[in-house]
Each structure stands twice: as C-alpha cells, then as structure tokens.
Amino acid sequence: MTTTRKNGSLYTNIQNSIATVEFGHPASNSFPTELLDRLTKELESLGNNNLVSVIILKSEGERAFCAGASFDELVAISNLEEGKRFFTGFANVINAMRTCGKLIIGRVQGKSVGGGVGLAAACDYVLATENASIKLSEFTIGIGPFVIEPAVTRKIGVAGTAELTLDATSWKNAYWAKEKGLFAKVFETKKELDDEVVLLAEKLASYDPEALAEMKKVLWQGTENWNNLLAERATISGKLVLSDFTKKALSKFKK
Numbered sequence: 001m002t003t004t005r006k007n008g009s010l011y012t013n014i015q016n017s018i019a020t021v022e023f024g025h026p027a028s029n030s031f032p033t034e035l036l037d038r039l040t041k042e043l044e045s046l047g048n049n050n051l052v053s054v055i056i057l058k059s060e061g062e063r064a065f066c067a068g069a070s071f072d073e074l075v076a077i078s079n080l081e082e083g084k085r086f087f088t089g090f091a092n093v094i095n096a097m098r099t100c101g102k103l104i105i106g107r108v109q110g111k112s113v114g115g116g117v118g119l120a121a122a123c124d125y126v127l128a129t130e131n132a133s134i135k136l137s138e139f140t141i142g143i144g145p146f147v148i149e150p151a152v153t154r155k156i157g158v159a160g161t162a163e164l165t166l167d168a169t170s171w172k173n174a175y176w177a178k179e180k181g182l183f184a185k186v187f188e189t190k191k192e193l194d195d196e197v198v199l200l201a202e203k204l205a206s207y208d209p210e211a212l213a214e215m216k217k218v219l220w221q222g223t224e225n226w227n228n229l230l231a232e233r234a235t236i237s238g239k240l241v242l243s244d245f246t247k248k249a250l251s252k253f254k255k
Helices: 033-047 071-074 079-099 115-121 149-166 174-180 190-205 209-219 226-240 244-253
Strands: 009-015 018-024 054-059 104-109 125-129 186-187
Touching: 009 033, 009 054, 018 104, 018 190, 033 079, 054 125, 054 174, 054 190, 071 079, 079 115, 079 226, 104 115, 104 190, 125 174, 125 190, 149 226, 174 186, 174 244, 186 190
Parallel strands: 018 054, 054 104, 104 125, 125 186
Antiparallel strands: 009 018
C-alpha cells in the first residue's frame, strides 16, 4: 500500500538500534518541499539519537523507489526565490544524510529518477532489485541535476555522471548502477532484497557505534564544503527553471 496524502508520508520505526525510515507519496514516491523538510529534520534527529546505530532508508510500495521532486511544485515556480527554495529541499536532505553521523543503508526496490537517484547516491550502502533502473532526465525540461551531481559523481565518477546526465531519455538498469558503484548488490526479488537489508543492518548494529560514526566521517571526507556548494547549485537550478525553454517544456504537465 502507498499513501494517498497530498504532502506524502514519513514514518520511522526504531528496533534493536536500527531506525527504519520510510517515505511515500501517491505520485511515484516523489518529494514535495514539505516532505523533503520532514525527512531532513528526521535524519538530523536520528543522527543525534544515541539509541540508533544504523538507518535504513526505504520507500513505500512495490514499484518506484523515488520519482524525484514534485512536478506539481516545479510547474508552480514563478520567481527565483521560489525556485531556489524548491531545489534547496534536496540539498538539505543530501547534507543531512552526509552529516547525520549514522550509516545509512538504502533499500531501492524500483525505479529512481532525478532527485531519487541523488537520494540513493547519498546513502552509504545501497541494496537494490533488478527493477531498480535509474535515469537523470533533467535536461529534457531545460534544467540539470546540479544539486544532486556531487553525490552522484562521488559514487559513480565523472564519466558515469556524464553518461547518465547527457543520455537524458534513457534508463540505465540496476546492473549498470552496480557496475558503476551506485548499488553494492542487486537481487532478483524484493524478498531477497529485504532479507539482505535486515541482515546487513543487524550486523552493523552489533558493531561499536563509535567506530561506525568515525567510519562515516572517513567515507565523507572531502565534502565539507557541500553546504555552500549545494546552495550554489540550488540557485543555478532555481534560475534555469524560470527559462522560456523550461516553462514551455513544463506546460504540458500543468493540470
């Protein structure tokens, strides 16, 4: 089942030092600004929770993992301030994932587009199914994946990001994503995926929390400038979304 709530849903369950964070939205688990803000705050809170050693990030339903940012909000942007605010939502989530101090396991059961790819890239370890194809389609509407690019490039390199970004109409399958380093393992079924996610989380939760926290810092070394970098990228996207090209491309999505 998936949520029917217009602004989406976010639930956290903590058991045996493992926090499972599940997000959902009726539009293929896309993110309106309010849901991005809620996820940011939740990750910041879990990062400071001494009862939590590891986080599992997952989405609702059987199909899409995350369709990225909300198209309804994207279409409604009318000025630079609104544009920057919209794209800052994903910047804040990525920075919260980077700095929360707890290792994050991504559980990706289906397709990811745009910001959804960035969300997967910002996880520390990602397990997926064969159905977890990915696409960065931003160029088709006149913008680019500027905010999520640092997270994606950190995982799959400049060449991989270029291939994914420039071939904006094509899906890359889960095994391509694994080969490039975005996914650690790919499974045939969702049951196999869920079993492995639980097994990995339990193993990590049995380790010294201080060692895990220090390893998190090591893994993200060199990203200390991302607060400023991602803010700058949000401004670029916020400006581009106001262009005539983008307004024309988005006009067909207006309800």
